Amino acid sequence: MADVDKQELQAACYDLLATESRTAVFAAIAKEDIPQDSWFKLGRSHTLDHGRLVLLSWTGTMFEYLMPALWLRTYPNTLLDRSRVAAVRSQQAYAANRGIPWGISESGYYKLDESGNYQYFAFGLPQLALMKAESAPLVISPYSSFLALSVDPQAVLRNLRRMETLGWFGAYGFYEAADYTNSGGRLRWSRCQIVRSWMAHHQGMSLLALANFLCDDVVQRWFHSDRRVQATELRKKRFMSGKPHRKET
Numbered sequence: 001m002a003d004v005d006k007q008e009l010q011a012a013c014y015d016l017l018a019t020e021s022r023t024a025v026f027a028a029i030a031k032e033d034i035p036q037d038s039w040f041k042l043g044r045s046h047t048l049d050h051g052r053l054v055l056l057s058w059t060g061t062m063f064e065y066l067m068p069a070l071w072l073r074t075y076p077n078t079l080l081d082r083s084r085v086a087a088v089r090s091q092q093a094y095a096a097n098r099g100i101p102w103g104i105s106e107s108g109y110y111k112l113d114e115s116g117n118y119q120y121f122a123f124g125l126p127q128l129a130l131m132k133a134e135s136a137p138l139v140i141s142p143y144s145s146f147l148a149l150s151v152d153p154q155a156v157l158r159n160l161r162r163m164e165t166l167g168w169f170g171a172y173g174f175y176e177a178a179d180y181t182n183s184g185g186r187l188r189w190s191r192c193q194i195v196r197s198w199m200a201h202h203q204g205m206s207l208l209a210l211a212n213f214l215c216d217d218v219v220q221r222w223f224h225s226d227r228r229v230q231a232t233e234l235r236k237k238r239f240m241s242g243k244p245h246r247k248e249t
Helices: 021-030 036-041 062-070 079-096 142-150 153-165 200-214 218-224 227-233 236-241
Strands: 046-049 052-055 106-112 118-122 177-179 193-195
Touching (some): 021 036, 021 062, 021 227, 046 079, 052 079, 062 079, 062 218, 079 142, 106 177, 106 193, 142 200, 200 218, 218 227
């Protein structure tokens, strides 16, 4: 990370395998900007949640685990694939215990600044996050559910239909989020405040996820049609499994 104003590098870095960092590292390897071994410097801290092994991310968001798969192929029975599935199952269980739709990621939430703009924060599951939030907000974002189409499409469709029934759909598609944080009454999670906005990058990710789902992973196929990516693909299964490459003897 860099401080542009001071024109100096910071000691901190965002280097977790279970985040969008892996997309940047893979692309840089394909471009030969960095050596292949850089892949193995990505953080692989992990935990058990509901008996499932899952890589830790920075804030436990669906975005971190699932967004890279919009472009990058994920191979079955690898650490990344198991973590993606485990993260979705954990999110589903977390919401089911509260009786609400599932899907938590960074998003807008129901707090306005002086200009009337919704505020933004990286929400996630605390048990999957290295950075623990001081409070316990509960904000559900529909785009998070779209990202899970590659993992559990039937559950995603049920979840989206439920969101639509609850009034989370507007003129330009699903709203940004539903904020349950300050819900009250006899049923703790019975009410929510709708964040009535649409963010272009969240709508875009939803459309890409839909395109992959409906058109045989068309976005992934487009990305992997690049010759630089194809050249890297020979090593990619080893990358995705987390095992270092060994020269044949």
